[in-house]
Amino acid sequence: MAVGLLTIPREIRDLILDEVVFLPDRPPPLNPSVSQDRKRREYKGKGFFDGHDIWVEKQICAPPSGSPNNAILLVNRQLHDEAKTLLASKGTHCRLDVMYVKECGLWPTWLAVPRSTRHADSVHVQFRIFDPPADVNPDWKNEEQFRGGDGGPPFIVWNFYAMLSGYLRYGPTAFSSVVADPSNFTIKKLVLDVLPPPPEEKHDRLVSGGARRPPAHDMFERFNTLVMDAEKRERRGITWPRPPEGKESLIPAEKLAFFMCCQIGGLLSMYRDWADFGAVLYEGIGSIEIRVNGEPRRYFDLDEMLDRLPIQPIAAWNEKEQQKRQKRFDDWKAQATATRRSWKK
Numbered sequence: 001m002a003v004g005l006l007t008i009p010r011e012i013r014d015l016i017l018d019e020v021v022f023l024p025d026r027p028p029p030l031n032p033s034v035s036q037d038r039k040r041r042e043y044k045g046k047g048f049f050d051g052h053d054i055w056v057e058k059q060i061c062a063p064p065s066g067s068p069n070n071a072i073l074l075v076n077r078q079l080h081d082e083a084k085t086l087l088a089s090k091g092t093h094c095r096l097d098v099m100y101v102k103e104c105g106l107w108p109t110w111l112a113v114p115r116s117t118r119h120a121d122s123v124h125v126q127f128r129i130f131d132p133p134a135d136v137n138p139d140w141k142n143e144e145q146f147r148g149g150d151g152g153p154p155f156i157v158w159n160f161y162a163m164l165s166g167y168l169r170y171g172p173t174a175f176s177s178v179v180a181d182p183s184n185f186t187i188k189k190l191v192l193d194v195l196p197p198p199p200e201e202k203h204d205r206l207v208s209g210g211a212r213r214p215p216a217h218d219m220f221e222r223f224n225t226l227v228m229d230a231e232k233r234e235r236r237g238i239t240w241p242r243p244p245e246g247k248e249s250l251i252p253a254e255k256l257a258f259f260m261c262c263q264i265g266g267l268l269s270m271y272r273d274w275a276d277f278g279a280v281l282y283e284g285i286g287s288i289e290i291r292v293n294g295e296p297r298r299y300f301d302l303d304e305m306l307d308r309l310p311i312q313p314i315a316a317w318n319e320k321e322q323q324k325r326q327k328r329f330d331d332w333k334a335q336a337t338a339t340r341r342s343w344k345k
Helices: 002-006 010-020 077-090 155-170 172-176 219-228 230-236 248-269 272-284 302-308 319-343
Strands: 038-040 055-057 093-101 105-112 119-130 186-194 285-292 295-301
Touching: 002 010, 002 077, 010 077, 055 105, 105 155, 119 248, 155 248, 155 272, 186 248, 219 230, 219 248, 248 272, 248 285, 248 295, 272 285, 272 302, 272 319, 285 302, 295 302, 302 319
Parallel strands: 093 119, 119 186, 186 285
Antiparallel strands: 038 055, 093 105, 285 295
């Protein structure tokens, strides 16, 4: 077979190798009911309890889906060299599926992790919305996800932030509960794509019907008040598109995407308390695109946004404290700019 393959023109041979040089991506779980062999994410050896509602697979897929097909590299020297050249030209593109399971938090599943690296050219994350399985472990349910504490945001916000920041700090291994490399993980382009549930499934609310939830804390419902309400939409200058007539099945996905957009925008503003948590995004991501069913909704160019920081003057209760805060911010911005240059070379 190899001899026959080597007799055809190189450009045709490259097309054939392109189809087999990577192991196939894993399909996402059909639904949460068939994907309950999970455990709460915890970082081994880190000396702290990670109590977020992020449920990861117990078993690690080996070899990782989307990784190089080593069988091709072993055929002969010529195919080995050609396949290696093709692999080098492909870059590193990861895919992650995240099931948002009402009351139960986030269930991530890696679909493609091409190679062991601390940088990815792109990471495509698809989000899907589900009701909790009827037979789910009761300990996995947290009906208080939309309640905050001590003036902070609801727990559901911390779940999303913990997943994103943990990924940037530890890379894909963070979700197999093993910290393989302490150095930070960087992403040139992060795509967050929220898929709508099937038309026959009705998700009027993204909070399970049995959850006790103060309306003020149902952050997903901001979509109804800010996007679907024509008067408020015009008054606040909201540009997020409303689902066209006949496409009401998109509304649950639009709500989740709008929620993530608002939270990411707040983090990137680096305003007051946001600054303590937004820095990791600037240090590790080139750009973020939010989509709904593949259609773009928002694009964040973090280079441009970093250049414009701070969005408001650094303030404090006296001049000495203001100068201290200003210096701390200026030092961080210079360090973040240098960090970005180092991994964007």
